[in-house]
Amino acid sequence: MKARFSVLAAALMASLFAQAQNPIIRDQFSADPSALVVGDRVYVFPSHDIKAPAEYARKDWFCMADYHVFSSDNLTDWTDHGVIVDQWSAPWVNEKGYSMWAPDCKEHNGKYYFFWPAGAKPQPGQRFGGGNRVGVAIADYPEGPYIPQEKPLDGVGGIDPCIFVDDDGQGYLVMPGITITKMNDDWLSVSTDPADRHRVEEVPTKGLVEGPYLFKHDGHYYMTFPWARDVEEVLAYCMADNIFGPYKFMGVFFEEHANKCWTNHHSIIEFKGQTYLFYHHNEFSPEFDKNRSVCADSIFFEPDGSIRMVKPTLRGIGVTQSNTQIQLDRYTALSQSGDSIAYLEPSNYFAGWKTVFYEKNAWAQYNTVNFAKAPKSVKVKIVPPSAGQLEILQDDVVIATVDVPADRQVIEASAKVKGAKKGIHHLKVRMATEGKIQVDWLTFE
Numbered sequence: 001m002k003a004r005f006s007v008l009a010a011a012l013m014a015s016l017f018a019q020a021q022n023p024i025i026r027d028q029f030s031a032d033p034s035a036l037v038v039g040d041r042v043y044v045f046p047s048h049d050i051k052a053p054a055e056y057a058r059k060d061w062f063c064m065a066d067y068h069v070f071s072s073d074n075l076t077d078w079t080d081h082g083v084i085v086d087q088w089s090a091p092w093v094n095e096k097g098y099s100m101w102a103p104d105c106k107e108h109n110g111k112y113y114f115f116w117p118a119g120a121k122p123q124p125g126q127r128f129g130g131g132n133r134v135g136v137a138i139a140d141y142p143e144g145p146y147i148p149q150e151k152p153l154d155g156v157g158g159i160d161p162c163i164f165v166d167d168d169g170q171g172y173l174v175m176p177g178i179t180i181t182k183m184n185d186d187w188l189s190v191s192t193d194p195a196d197r198h199r200v201e202e203v204p205t206k207g208l209v210e211g212p213y214l215f216k217h218d219g220h221y222y223m224t225f226p227w228a229r230d231v232e233e234v235l236a237y238c239m240a241d242n243i244f245g246p247y248k249f250m251g252v253f254f255e256e257h258a259n260k261c262w263t264n265h266h267s268i269i270e271f272k273g274q275t276y277l278f279y280h281h282n283e284f285s286p287e288f289d290k291n292r293s294v295c296a297d298s299i300f301f302e303p304d305g306s307i308r309m310v311k312p313t314l315r316g317i318g319v320t321q322s323n324t325q326i327q328l329d330r331y332t333a334l335s336q337s338g339d340s341i342a343y344l345e346p347s348n349y350f351a352g353w354k355t356v357f358y359e360k361n362a363w364a365q366y367n368t369v370n371f372a373k374a375p376k377s378v379k380v381k382i383v384p385p386s387a388g389q390l391e392i393l394q395d396d397v398v399i400a401t402v403d404v405p406a407d408r409q410v411i412e413a414s415a416k417v418k419g420a421k422k423g424i425h426h427l428k429v430r431m432a433t434e435g436k437i438q439v440d441w442l443t444f445e
């Protein structure tokens with residue numbers, strides 16, 4: 001496998017870093033994340049939701065014209081490598097389709113094959129389009145540049161392709177249906193031998209099943225998929241001991257989103273000994289669930305191999321450095337009363353959130369912060385109107401007390417830190433007085 005990410009590239013793209021916590025991509029809409037491990041980095045290939053342009057008639061529907069790729073070596077700082085494929089890149093794609101659905105990417109023979117679905121150009125006699133097809137773009141490195149092939153995969157229609165590579169190197173194309181088909185060695189075509197194709201019959205028959213993702217763990221094959229069990233999609237799965245089954249339906253491992261995001265789509269990887277689920281939600285678009293954002297959380301397995309129920313978190317994955325802006329609103333836990341989370345700017349959800357304390361002893365906890373050095377001071381960005389006093393705790397030990405003066409302007413309140421330890425610790429912020437304090441972020445110096 002070839003990966004390329006130089007110190008120079010990192011410096012040039014420093015301004016494109018997205019901070020830790022969910023959602024992991026915080027400057028644009030993103031969905032349907034396909035994650036790929038390459039050496040010591042994770043690459044994520046999502047769909048890209050955009051606001052419908054004037055020429056796109058369906059203003060109430062999904063609108064997607066290109067794909068970006070993001071990468072991280074610590075699951076905390078994500079770099080946007082820019083657009084790798086768009087609807088103008090391949091001659092077969094409908095340039096007015098805006099239907100570039102969930103993609104996938106895998107390594108094969110030292111190159112990276114990016115599989116992406118899109119609406120095909122209308123054929124003679126067709127008014128609107130030639131249906132959805134699956135294209136392939138090839139690159140020498142996971143971040144690109146990618147060269148789209150002139151024609152889509154022969155005989156393959158639909159959306160949401162998944163590429164699975166077994167332990168022997170054999171590649172398989174998994175499509176909604178749910179079907180598993182051997183890929184030919186060129187990875188530009190699939191086998192037409194009926195013995196090389198299997199349909200998983202054990203999936204639920206009531207409600208839409210789409211977006212399959214096949215992975216392997218401890219010798220078991222897991223066919224996972226979004227399932228519209230009622231209205232919104234859950235994530236469910238089947239298990240087997242062989243690639244073509246028989247599969248056994250195991251149930252749901254991720255429930256519907258609390259604020260009714262209609263879709264979910266995902267991928268699952270193992271990175272440095274831990275299994276992770278990448279999925280999407282509409283955190284940055286609470287009123288319109290066709291604009292979604294990529295999130296990530298850990299997955300755990302029971303002794304029998306079944307997947308433990310995943311509880312989506314705001315904290316997400318990765319270790320946060322103490323000298324970065326720690327977004328307390330992406331908390332691990334909140335007290336039972338006295339604090340809440342609100343958008344900073346209701347007209348601009350990408351501005352993020354704030355933590356609002358309005359009762360004495362209310363607290364917010366943020367886990368897994370790395371104090372590389374023992375800090376000497378802490379700085380808290382305060383949103384007006386605010387006044388009172390905050391206590392900063394490291395593993396339930398008070399290390400600083402921050403006075404917040406009454407002010408109608410945005411301020412940065414600072415305090416000395418005493419008794420803080422180096423290493424990874426949990427952080428807690430607690431309201432020490434009556435009043436109201438609204439926190440944007442905090443950082444240690």
